[in-house]
Amino acid sequence: MNTHFFGDTAVLLGRSLRHIARSPDTIITTTIMPIAFMLLFVYVFGGAINTGAASYVNYQLPGILLITIASGIAYTAFRLFVDMKSGIFERFQSMPIARSSVLWAHVLTSLVANLISLAVVVLVALLMGFRSGAGVPAWLAVTGILILFTLALTWVAVIAGLSAKSMDGATGFSYPLIFLPMLSSAFVPTASMPGPVRAFAEHQPVTYVVNAIRGLFAGQPVGSDIGIALVWCIGILIVAYAFAMRTYRRKVA
Amino acid sequence: MTIQQQVQTIRVRGLEKSYDKLDVLRGVDFDVARGSIFALLGSNGAGKTTVVKILSTLLKADAGAASINGFDVATQASEVRETISLTGQFAAVDEMLSGWENLVLVARLRHLDDPDLIADELLARFSLTDAGARKVSTYSGGMRRRLDIAMSLIGNPPVIFLDEPTTGLDPQARIEVWQTVKDLAEGGTTVLLTTQYLDEAEQLADRIAILHKGRIIVNGTLAELKQLLPPARVEYVEKQPTLEDVFLALVGSGAKDSATGNHRISEERP
Numbered sequence: 109m110n111t112h113f114f115g116d117t118a119v120l121l122g123r124s125l126r127h128i129a130r131s132p133d134t135i136i137t138t139t140i141m142p143i144a145f146m147l148l149f150v151y152v153f154g155g156a157i158n159t160g161a162a163s164y165v166n167y168q169l170p171g172i173l174l175i176t177i178a179s180g181i182a183y184t185a186f187r188l189f190v191d192m193k194s195g196i197f198e199r200f201q202s203m204p205i206a207r208s209s210v211l212w213a214h215v216l217t218s219l220v221a222n223l224i225s226l227a228v229v230v231l232v233a234l235l236m237g238f239r240s241g242a243g244v245p246a247w248l249a250v251t252g253i254l255i256l257f258t259l260a261l262t263w264v265a266v267i268a269g270l271s272a273k274s275m276d277g278a279t280g281f282s283y284p285l286i287f288l289p290m291l292s293s294a295f296v297p298t299a300s301m302p303g304p305v306r307a308f309a310e311h312q313p314v315t316y317v318v319n320a321i322r323g324l325f326a327g328q329p330v331g332s333d334i335g336i337a338l339v340w341c342i343g344i345l346i347v348a349y350a351f352a353m354r355t356y357r358r359k360v361a
Numbered sequence: 362m363t364i365q366q367q368v369q370t371i372r373v374r375g376l377e378k379s380y381d382k383l384d385v386l387r388g389v390d391f392d393v394a395r396g397s398i399f400a401l402l403g404s405n406g407a408g409k410t411t412v413v414k415i416l417s418t419l420l421k422a423d424a425g426a427a428s429i430n431g432f433d434v435a436t437q438a439s440e441v442r443e444t445i446s447l448t449g450q451f452a453a454v455d456e457m458l459s460g461w462e463n464l465v466l467v468a469r470l471r472h473l474d475d476p477d478l479i480a481d482e483l484l485a486r487f488s489l490t491d492a493g494a495r496k497v498s499t500y501s502g503g504m505r506r507r508l509d510i511a512m513s514l515i516g517n518p519p520v521i522f523l524d525e526p527t528t529g530l531d532p533q534a535r536i537e538v539w540q541t542v543k544d545l546a547e548g549g550t551t552v553l554l555t556t557q558y559l560d561e562a563e564q565l566a567d568r569i570a571i572l573h574k575g576r577i578i579v580n581g582t583l584a585e586l587k588q589l590l591p592p593a594r595v596e597y598v599e600k601q602p603t604l605e606d607v608f609l610a611l612v613g614s615g616a617k618d619s620a621t622g623n624h625r626i627s628e629e630r631p
Binding site: 202 | 462471
């Protein structure tokens with residue numbers, strides 16, 4: 109049964125990548141909101157925020173990257189939902205293929221699409237003055253964390269795409285995820301927040317991920333932040349994967 | 362090509378399925394002989410699609426058994442999938458790809474040699490060669506359905522399920538689909554089709570079963586079904602052309618397959 113897993117996944121991945129190549133608007137709309145936030149924060153709010161850091165562009169980029177991912181995975185749910193509704197999902201499931209490759213192709217497509225979006229956002233940040241002294245290992249570490257974060261949220265998107273009853277339901281789940289970085293250390297130091305908000309901000313996963321990426325970009329030791337960030341990402345990944353598979357099994361007998 | 366052959370390709374026994382408290386299937390039994398066309402007739406919500414989904418391994422039955430070419434749909438699902446092809450209720454085509462790419466995609470997923478050649482041949486067979494390079498989102502309903510059926514034929518599966526294949530099609534596209542289905546059965550493919558159109562079952566099927574409230578209430582050939590009613594009386598009725606006759610006569614040339622004799626497109630007016 110699984111002898112064709114890699115071949116089938118590759119064929120289906122090629123199919124969804126073709127979708128992206130033919131509708132580059134999905135990449136553009138994914139990056140528009142994070143870029144707009146970046147412009148707003150850097151050129152409007154940034155001047156009034158005292159972060160203690162030399163460059164606010166550098167300070168806010170990690171949070172913007174996470175917003176990019178949160179907005180990108182909405183399209184993963186969208187593509188999955190369209191496949192479910194159009195009947196092509198059932199066509200694939202009734203064929204002699206490795207069945208799970210249908211889901212994995214969507215997951216890998218999500219990864220590719222998000223990496224392209226992230227590259228676009230980083231390029232815009234460079235134009236806006238973002239600079240990093242990080243070496244190759246630190247950049248690789250940042251890429252690794254972003255991939256892990258994307259995979260974790262992608263499996264959340266798979267749950268939404270599989271179980272949604274409407275298009276709005278399939279994509280709407282991402283809005284809270286997009287705003288989660290606002291309630292973290294991404295744009296404002298948490299020390300400036302009132303008690304309960306600060307307590308939430310300091311203990312939610314985005315803060316650890318943001319601090320780890322910020323430290324890596326700045327070439328500073330990242331200490332325990334990166335460990336906790338990894339634990340959060342892997343934890344979300346495992347739980348979301350388990351729920352996604354449960355939803356999937358309920359959908360296809 | 363009908364029931365003389367006693368080889369039953371599809372066997373369904375005591376199939377039951379309910380969603381929450383709603384009993385959709387309440388003990389469904391039927392057989393389909395190899396190379397025959399079997400129509401499952403029923404109104405909306407009768408459970409036709411549920412039967413098709415169980416037979417195509419997309420849904421598990423609560424009780425009962427079904428087998429295709431001797432393979433149990435529950436325990437030998439992957440063998441069943443090698444044997445069947447499903448054309449669902451809505452044309453399951455990829456809108457963002459061209460017709461040709463859709464066919465190549467399915468040929469690759471069926472692990473066949475030379476997917477490009479298979480795609481070219483099927484485009485030609487279904488009169489889609491000119492549209493082959495175009496995105497499917499630009500296709501008409503009839504073209505989409507033809508492509509959908511073409512995708513189902515890749516790999517020559519011996520059993521094909523067609524779930525309401527002509528719903529939403531115009532009369533000419535319907536006739537084209539009917540001809541395709543007849544050609545398939547003549548080539549030895551076993552066809553199970555569901556429909557809510559009585560004339561479709563009448564035109565195509567070797568056997569017709571009526572599914573009503575989760576049970577098969579009758580199952581037989583058209584002639585057998587007709588005998589269930591009081592014998593025909595002879596009445597003299599003026600033969601008016603149906604609107605379909607008029608439509609097809611006026612649009613004329615598009616109905617390529619009028620050779621089927623299903624529709625007498627008379628030249629003279631009564």
